[in-house]
Amino acid sequence: MIEMTVDGIPVQVEEGSTVLDAVRFYGIEIPTLCHHDGLSEYGACRLCVVEIGKGENAKLVSSCTYPAEQGLFVRTNSQRVVSARKMLVELLVAMCPSSKTVQDLASAMEVTQVRFKVDRMNDCILCGLCVRMCEEQMMAKAIGFVNRGKNRKITTPFDLKSDVCRTCGGCLYICPACELRCQGPNADTDLCNACLNVQPVCLKEEDDKMCFLETCGWCYEELGRKKKKMEKK
Amino acid sequence: MRTADIDRILKKHDYKKSALIPILQDIQAGHRWLPMETLKYVSEKLDIPLIDVYSLATFYKSFSLKPRGKHVVTACCGTACHVRGGPKVLQELQNELHIGVDETTPDKTFTLETVRCLGACALGPLVVIDGKYHGQMNTKKVASTLKKYAKKKK
Ligand code: SF4
Ligand code: SF4
Ligand code: FES
Numbered sequence: 001m002i003e004m005t006v007d008g009i010p011v012q013v014e015e016g017s018t019v020l021d022a023v024r025f026y027g028i029e030i031p032t033l034c035h036h037d038g039l040s041e042y043g044a045c046r047l048c049v050v051e052i053g054k055g056e057n058a059k060l061v062s063s064c065t066y067p068a069e070q071g072l073f074v075r076t077n078s079q080r081v082v083s084a085r086k087m088l089v090e091l092l093v094a095m096c097p098s099s100k101t102v103q104d105l106a107s108a109m110e111v112t113q114v115r116f117k118v119d120r121m122n123d124c125i126l127c128g129l130c131v132r133m134c135e136e137q138m139m140a141k142a143i144g145f146v147n148r149g150k151n152r153k154i155t156t157p158f159d160l161k162s163d164v165c166r167t168c169g170g171c172l173y174i175c176p177a178c179e180l181r182c183q184g185p186n187a188d189t190d191l192c193n194a195c196l197n198v199q200p201v202c203l204k205e206e207d208d209k210m211c212f213l214e215t216c217g218w219c220y221e222e223l224g225r226k227k228k229k230m231e232k233k
Numbered sequence: 234m235r236t237a238d239i240d241r242i243l244k245k246h247d248y249k250k251s252a253l254i255p256i257l258q259d260i261q262a263g264h265r266w267l268p269m270e271t272l273k274y275v276s277e278k279l280d281i282p283l284i285d286v287y288s289l290a291t292f293y294k295s296f297s298l299k300p301r302g303k304h305v306v307t308a309c310c311g312t313a314c315h316v317r318g319g320p321k322v323l324q325e326l327q328n329e330l331h332i333g334v335d336e337t338t339p340d341k342t343f344t345l346e347t348v349r350c351l352g353a354c355a356l357g358p359l360v361v362i363d364g365k366y367h368g369q370m371n372t373k374k375v376a377s378t379l380k381k382y383a384k385k386k387k
């Protein structure tokens with residue numbers, strides 16, 4: 001067993017697990033995008049950043065690829081982490097505003113503006129999920145990354161119909177860019193944020209949140225407001 | 234490229250998967266570019282998925298998947314060459330050859346490419362033709378240098 005400290009709490013994890021596994025096991029939420037159970041880790045989206053180490057030596061690492069170490073000091077929601085994550089989500093929205101997954105992340109993190117040029121023609125965020133799905137679960141290896149730099153993209157060899165693709169649709173199923181946002185591909189705004197503006201019915205009726213699904217952005221906001229009210233009192 | 238030649242190269246590298254890059258380099262040295270059939274053949278022989286071979290070949294700029302001419306002209310666009318007049322030399326090369334960057338003349342004699350710094354900045358502006366460095370290039374020297382190569386058979 002490895003012992004580490006997560007957000008000030010001493011935790012024990014099995015050897016060989018990643019920091020993400022450990023933190024999630026203890027019920028602390030960390031947003032991820034390119035991580036998927038059953039697929040190898042790739043570390044492309046960096047959304048799962050956490051801060052490790054203390055003081056001046058603290059640094060940001062992607063928790064999905066960082067192995068749990070004895071005595072590691074992890075902070076999952078420090079100021080640095082939160083602002084880094086928000087910036088990453090902004091960049092993701094700029095790359096792929098039509099994706100529901102990305103819009104949901106933006107709402108959940110209260111990202112209400114995008115300061116980058118939004119590219120509506122671009123879709124793929126190069127998370128590599130499709131490539132790993134095809135290789136590791138479908139045993140096909142029909143698609144992969146080609147070119148590099150700004151020309152990097154996912155395709156079949158020579159952009160031709162692949163001989164080894166079994167048209168299983170696994171790549172489409174897992175692709176976060178293929179899942180369209182609620183308003184469809186031609187929405188008026190770059191950011192959706194609809195979830196930030198809808199009040200969950202339960203909150204009004206019960207004065208407590210009754211849904212224990214993944215937290216939506218609105219609940220975060222409401223919690224914040226409540227906290228402020230309490231502080232005033 | 235004949236299959237026998239590819240087989241020879243594969244054999245030289247012991248059919249090792251890890252030798253994919255040197256294998257492709259050797260093939261390109263003999264054939265100047267990498268045709269689709271060749272990549273498919275290599276992928277089969279080495280038992281490497283075609284997409285991996287294709288990914289690798291498209292990742293490195295020194296591999297060409299498009300036919301190249303007899304002589305490859307590479308103009309340096311690095312910082313040092315740039316400030317010494319590299320862009321003018323490149324323009325002159327384009328004017329002389331009547332092709333753009335990454336294109337090949339219709340008679341398949343010249344292919345024009347660019348590169349970011351060859352590590353010989355003191356020689357800039359630099360133009361490399363078939364591996365030979367032509368330093369201190371200027372617009373006046375371009376035409377005569379190209380002519381020398383146009384005459385050469387290979
Ligand atoms: S549909 Fe083809 S490319 Fe997509 S995961 Fe299946 S085998 Fe791979
Ligand atoms: S096509 Fe989809 S799954 Fe594949 S890398 Fe792009 S965004 Fe990710
Ligand atoms: S989930 Fe860790 S980098 Fe994407």
Ligand code: FES
Pocket residue numbers: 309310311312313314315349350351352353354355357359
């Ligand atoms: S910039 Fe041309 S060789 Fe360095």
